[in-house]
Amino acid sequence: MSELRQSRACTREWLVEQVALRLAPAAARTWLQQRRDEVVARPELLGEIFPAVARHVGRDRLDDSWTVDEAARAMLLAVLATTLTAEDLSTTLAAVYHYGDAAEKRAVLRALAVEEVAIALGARAVPLLADAIRTNDQRLLAAALGPYATAHLDDAAFRQAVLKCVFTGVPLTLVDGLPERADAELGRMMTDFAAERTAAGRPVPDDIQSYLVAEGNQNGLVADDNQSYRQES
């Protein structure tokens, strides 16, 4: 089974093209085009359009990172990134996120991988990441840890988010900021986690092995093969 990848940074143009290319049924394409024109003209309509997207465009895989509904929703937000002020864009994203179901929230988080969206927002969407990371829903946690989180989460928040992935079972291959942002403190946290698991007679997840710190070497990572995390996909 092919592994789902974290959405890498992409441009609005790429996303618009991919959706146009992959969205096969003509009716779905027309529906999305009309809704896109509508939200550009009247952004306040997004509240009812955004939830309805998946029923009209479907939920198939678009590539190894996006599903069609996620990409279509992210595209609507990406289009708004070029027509709204940064402040209005931030308010709009926060509203669709806060009123969203899990699929809608994931799409908002994934839209943060679109360069135009990320640049327009600056750090304004960090509270959305914090919300997603606070939940116990692995799908939201994973969607939150894309390139925007790599750029904007402070060290303490990033480490806690990674540890929560380990704790709740999100594969670390889905964390965009690893292994680059792994530091000594994260190594210590992973090592303590592994010790607690071992003491309890429970298994230690394989994908944290390379982050564990050897006894007597609390200053650095033992692993020298972190790149392997990047290459798995």
Next chain:
Amino acid sequence: MRIFDPHIHMTSRTTDDYAAMRAHGVRALVEPAFWLGQPRTNVGSFTDYFDSLIGWEPFRASQFGIRHHCTIALNPKEANDPRCRGVLEVLPRYLAKDGVVAVGEVGYDSMTPEEDEVFAAQLELAQRFELPVLVHTPHRDKAIGTARTLDVVRESGLDPAMVVVDHLNEVTVGAVADSGCWLGFSIYPDTKMDPDRMVAILTEHGTERVLVNSAADWGKSDPLRTYATGQAMLAAGFTDDDVDQVLWRNPVAFYGQSGRLVLEDDSEVAETFEGNSILRGARAS
């Protein structure tokens, strides 16, 4: 026995309940928005609750292989509190959601003018969003409340096939059967209906347009009353197919009218993250 519980308040139940329900054949359910015992005093309390019905609770259910859908509405009891009236304004956002398969619970509690207004407004929303309606009937003055409910539904112009009138009993079943609306029955340990009385009603009225639910919530109730009713039906001579119609095909047909029911035979997807199994070690809790 495969069971679709068309009315159960899982927010109030434990993971043990989810596990026992799945073990007894419950594969799907609908959780209607209702009151929580403790009255709410502002719109934000409702949106947090609605968010739980479309987010957290389906996630919890999925970990036990159960499909969770919900209905959304301002319930009749809290419709009487002016501080909660603003809920009507946020309903369109929620009625557009994938997991929302009906407007409900609406209807009457004390039959006040406020309840009249909120009931009518939500029947209009159901038409606008092309959703079925789950109507609660009052616990007190039930026969009059049910008759008035049927009048309001008739005047709204809604197709009665899009409406289930719930919490019926021997006294109210006849009028609802005549109206063309679906018949809902809540099977409780002590109050409302019990499995044997339910079997008697099924024997008299047949299995068409009948929905049987546990309506389990924060009060004394039992999420396995649907299963108990299936067993009572079999003991009384109903066939497996009759039981399947009442406990599975009827609720699927009723809520399926929303076009939003997702029931493909992939209950194992629940254990996976977008097609990939990721649950390991600690379960989210």
